[in-house]
Amino acid sequence: MPATPVAPLGLAIAGLGLAGSVMARAAIAHPGVELITAAEPDHDTRNAFARDRNVPTYASLVELCDDQRIDIVYIATPHQFHARHAELIAESGKHIILEKPMALTLAECDAIISAVERHNVHLIVGHTHGFDPAARTMARIVASGEMGALGMIAAWNYTNFLYRPRRPEELDTAQGGGILFNQVPHQIDMVRLIGGGRLRSVRAQATVLDPLRPTEGSAVAFLEFESGAAASLTYSGYDYFDSDELHFWISERGASKPPNQHGAARRALAGYDQAAEAGLRIARYAYGADPGPAPTHQPHFGLLVATCAKGEMRASADGLFIYDSNGKREMPLPKSFAGRSEVLDDMVAAIRTGKRPRQDARWGKANVEVMLALLQSARERREILLQHQVALEP
Ligand SMILES: NC(=O)c1ccc[n+]([C@@H]2O[C@H](COP(=O)([O-])OP(=O)(O)OC[C@H]3O[C@@H](n4cnc5c(N)ncnc54)[C@H](O)[C@@H]3O)[C@@H](O)[C@H]2O)c1
Structure with a gap:
């Protein structure tokens, strides 16, 4: 007898800014979900989505909680709202994909964990570049032992992050601004x-x-694993050097980008005051803005190299380079939509099988612990020992 087709799961997006817009495109292309609605307070942005999708939308997340067609809510609101929004959605019995960083404090992470466990829903913290096919394949190869013991990992990224148009709180560390709350979490994951x-x-x-x-x-940053392996993270968002020069001039999301744009983001911001800059952010990134060239390569987050006893691995344009005693070869990997297809794959699998996703709420809390420890270490100029780390489930 032919298998009964399984209906796609209903997905809603909370927050139709930069992250929400990328997820909308990934969700439309994903066979396991149907993008059915969104919650967004900005009238023009919300209407652009309603027109494109020909669906009713919500001005607030609270109203969205009552919509029984929704199985999964992707929360892409500014991070100061993550804890409150995740608790609300968990209470409504819907599964959650929560953007990074999971929250701004460990206490907020604990409140989220308690809500998802109480209401028996799945939560994945993502998208992060830990969902990129190259990072996932490196993790699988290291865990399999086929390359021998892991010695170290290098993650380097140089971008124009600080000079992309920003909301005021994105430039205030106390409110979750700066690269430690926004970019380094990708490297940590x-x-x-x-x-x-x-x-x-x-x-x-x-x-x-x-x-x-x-x-x-x-x-x-220098990170030491309990195993004795180590990782070094380097990040600069100052818009001078661009490490995509070392990655075939392919952008973070996997699109070709024009080379040698050093300093262009700084120059484009000249003359904007804070209010005008926040407006520019909406015009450039909110739902309805030009999404730029479509990704034709794998997403990536700068130079990522893992050193093992029997070889080394590095993310390539379309997969993974493997360097070993036989030389260098490239392992092509299935195409990703900017790393978002994998987050959706993992959530659909968790709901269909009941198996907890790997990058769940406790995993997300461990990432937040590292992020906060980096800030504390930099301020106090000392090594910080960690207490809430969890192992990756097989
Ligand atoms: N994974 C990634 O690669 C990636 C990329 C960008 C942003 N992010 C994360 O996504 C989150 C949002 O960042 P962004 O860059 O998209 O910001 P943004 O400012 O571009 O978009 C945020 C949107 O949320 C809306 N919003 C605010 N309050 C809301 C509410 N109560 N209910 C519903 N919507 C609300 C805003 O109107 C805005 O449209 C942040 O946590 C950020 O770290 C992740």
């Missing part, structure tokens, strides 16, 4: 995934080099 999850300690230094954008714009 990637290296924890590859190293098995349980870090022992971190030592970091972070710098505020532009007094007009007074939040951390660069950081370097």
Whole structure:
């Protein structure tokens, strides 16, 4: 007898800004979900979505909670709202994909964990670049032991992050601004995934080099795993060097990008005051804005190299380079939609099988612990020992 077709799961997006817009495109292309509605307070942005999709939408997340067609809510609101919004959605019995960082404090993470466990719903913290096919494949190869013991991981990224148009709170560390809350969590997720999850300690230094954008714009960190392996993270968002120069001029989401645009993001912001900059952010990134070229390569987050006893691996344009005693070869990997297809795959699988997803709420809390420890280490100029680390489930 032919198998009965399974209906796609209903997905709603909360927050139709930059992250929400990318997820909308990924969801439309994903066979396991149907994008049915969105909640967004900004009238024009909400209407652009309603017109495109020909669906009713909600001005608030509270109204969306009553919609019985929704199985999964992707929360892409600013991170100061993540804890409150995740608790609300969990209470309504819907599964959650929560953008990184999971929350701003460990207490908020605990409140989210308690809500999802009480209401028996799945939560995945993502998208992060830990969902990129290259990072996932490196993690699988390391866990299989086929390359021998893991020695170290290097994650380097140099971007224009600080000079993309920002909301005011994105430039205030106390409100979750700067690269430590916004960009380094990707590197933390990637290296924890590859190293098995349980870090022992971190030592970091972070710098505020532009007094007009007074939040951390660069950081370097040394992370030691309980296994004895280590990872180094380097991130600069100062728009001078661009490490995509070392990655075939392919953008973070996997699209071709024009080379040598150094300093262009800084120049484009000249003359904007804070209010005008926030408006520019909406015009450039909110749902309805030009999404730019479609990704034709794998997503990536700078240079990512893992060193094992029998070889080394590095993310390539379309998969993974493997360097071993036989030389260098490229392992092509199935195409991803900017890393979002994998988050959706994992959530659909968790709902269909009942098996807890790997990058769940406790995994997300462990990432937040590392993120906060980096900030503390940089401020106190000392190594910080970690206490809430969890291993990656097989
Ligand atoms: N994974 C990634 O690669 C990635 C990329 C960008 C942003 N993010 C994350 O996504 C989150 C949002 O960031 P962004 O860059 O999209 O910000 P943004 O400012 O572009 O968009 C946020 C949207 O949320 C809306 N919003 C605010 N309050 C809301 C509410 N109560 N209910 C519903 N919507 C509400 C805003 O009107 C706005 O449209 C952040 O946590 C950020 O870290 C992740």
